[in-house]
Amino acid sequence: MNSTPSRLEQHLARLLPTTPPPTVGRNPLQPRAKVDFVYLTGADQDRLDDTVRQ
Amino acid sequence: MTDTRTIRSHDELISYIRHLMGFHPESSLVCVSVGGGPHSRIDLPHSPEGMEQLLQQLSDVYLHRHPVRRLALVAYGEKGYDCLEALTSLSATLNYGGGGPEIGPMLWVKGDQWYDVLNDSRGTVDPVVRDRVDAEFALMGRAIPTGRREDLAAAMQGDPSGVAEHLVAAEARVLDMDTSANVAEVRWLRSCLDGFLETGKYLEDDAAARVLAIIHDSGARDAAVFRMSRENAPAFSDFWQDLVRRAPEEVRDSPATMLALSSFLDGKGAKAWTALDQMTEGDRLADMVATALEQAIDPAVWDKAAPVAAQALMQHAALRDTTAHERSSHDHRRRGPGIEETGPASSAPGR
Numbered sequence: 001m002n003s004t005p006s007r008l009e010q011h012l013a014r015l016l017p018t019t020p021p022p023t024v025g026r027n028p029l030q031p032r033a034k035v036d037f038v039y040l041t042g043a044d045q046d047r048l049d050d051t052v053r054q
Numbered sequence: 055m056t057d058t059r060t061i062r063s064h065d066e067l068i069s070y071i072r073h074l075m076g077f078h079p080e081s082s083l084v085c086v087s088v089g090g091g092p093h094s095r096i097d098l099p100h101s102p103e104g105m106e107q108l109l110q111q112l113s114d115v116y117l118h119r120h121p122v123r124r125l126a127l128v129a130y131g132e133k134g135y136d137c138l139e140a141l142t143s144l145s146a147t148l149n150y151g152g153g154g155p156e157i158g159p160m161l162w163v164k165g166d167q168w169y170d171v172l173n174d175s176r177g178t179v180d181p182v183v184r185d186r187v188d189a190e191f192a193l194m195g196r197a198i199p200t201g202r203r204e205d206l207a208a209a210m211q212g213d214p215s216g217v218a219e220h221l222v223a224a225e226a227r228v229l230d231m232d233t234s235a236n237v238a239e240v241r242w243l244r245s246c247l248d249g250f251l252e253t254g255k256y257l258e259d260d261a262a263a264r265v266l267a268i269i270h271d272s273g274a275r276d277a278a279v280f281r282m283s284r285e286n287a288p289a290f291s292d293f294w295q296d297l298v299r300r301a302p303e304e305v306r307d308s309p310a311t312m313l314a315l316s317s318f319l320d321g322k323g324a325k326a327w328t329a330l331d332q333m334t335e336g337d338r339l340a341d342m343v344a345t346a347l348e349q350a351i352d353p354a355v356w357d358k359a360a361p362v363a364a365q366a367l368m369q370h371a372a373l374r375d376t377t378a379h380e381r382s383s384h385d386h387r388r389r390g391p392g393i394e395e396t397g398p399a400s401s402a403p404g405r
Binding site for chain 1: 070074075086088089090092093094095096097099104107108111112115203272273275276284321322323324327338339342347348350352353354
């Protein structure tokens with residue numbers, strides 16, 4: 001693996017800070033628990049919404 | 055009649071969640087976003103500090119990063135007190151001061167039994183409803199989740215012996231490549247990935263070794279990364295998981311990184327985290343995937359942002375290709391016939 005970031009890595013590095021920063025201060029001594037996020041495709045989200053709306 | 059409909063909805067929601075997650079949650083708090091936005095699962099905390107951290111992480115996501123209209127909260131666990139504390143604490147945190155998402159239903163699930171915290175009702179998941187939800191997913195070609203989250207890691211373990219037989223020769227071949235041969239190998243890798251999208255056939259051992267040998271190259275990895283989109287991420291997730299399973303230990307990190315990225319793009323955070331857990335050394339791309347997972351970045355942004363970067367990459371690759379071709383032609387004239395045979399062998403991907 002080269003030590004110089006590839007163009008892709010440079011692009012991704014620019015992409016990441018565009019999301020809002022955490023609004024609450026983190027305790028640096030405490031490791032963060034892993035949150036498993038799931039993003040559904042449009043069709044799957046529609047189906048879920050129908051289920052919960054019943 | 056109203057009760058019947060409510061119970062049925064809870065049954066469907068609970069039956070749906072294991073398909074949503076891809077496994078059976080255990081000792082977990084699951085947030086199901088209604089109307090769009092990220093869904094999430096986190097381990098139930100075992101200490102006040104852990105609870106504070108859970109509330110901080112989830113409120114940061116659902117109040118600030120990705121505000122959602124409505125959340126269903128479902129706690130899974132044997133201990134009622136832990137589950138109810140997590141549910142009520144998160145609900146109160148998200149509603150503090152108003153302006154948070156509507157919360158409901160709010161369920162504690164223990165085995166097949168559920169308890170609705172908001173209306174103090176309880177029931178047992180109807181197996182008929184569960185089977186119907188399973189059948190709907192089966193009709194869509196989805197596998198029925200049968201394991202726990204821990205089983206995701208087991209599914210990434212396999213037998214590396216077949217690929218190992220070809221790996222030394224494949225790596226030696228890559229080390230001997232000049233620029234022109236390297237460009238041709240990257241082109242072969244792209245055709246290999248496109249072939250998998252068309253046929254779904256996993257690679258033969260020799261081709262798998264060849265992919266593992268070249269994917270260390272940042273140019274090859276960039277090319278493979280830009281073949282991914284939100285739409286084809288499930289297929290590429292299969293492709294890279296197969297290679298993680300078959301890769302010898304010393305070359306496993308690269309396919310694991312690609313699996314993490316494709317799983318992130320597929321919207322499957324647990325699988326992406328599990329792929330990152332397979333890594334033995336630090337890696338910039340893997341670190342970026344971890345950051346994206348921590349920040350709950352919507353993978354849909356990839357499809358908007360990647361083409362711009364991909365275009366720049368393609369232009370760079372085309373320039374590199376032209377330069378390599380000119381250099382190769384020059385070398386060919388200088389050295390005489392036969393020198394272009396240093397290019398990649400013509401073994402075709404696919405089984």
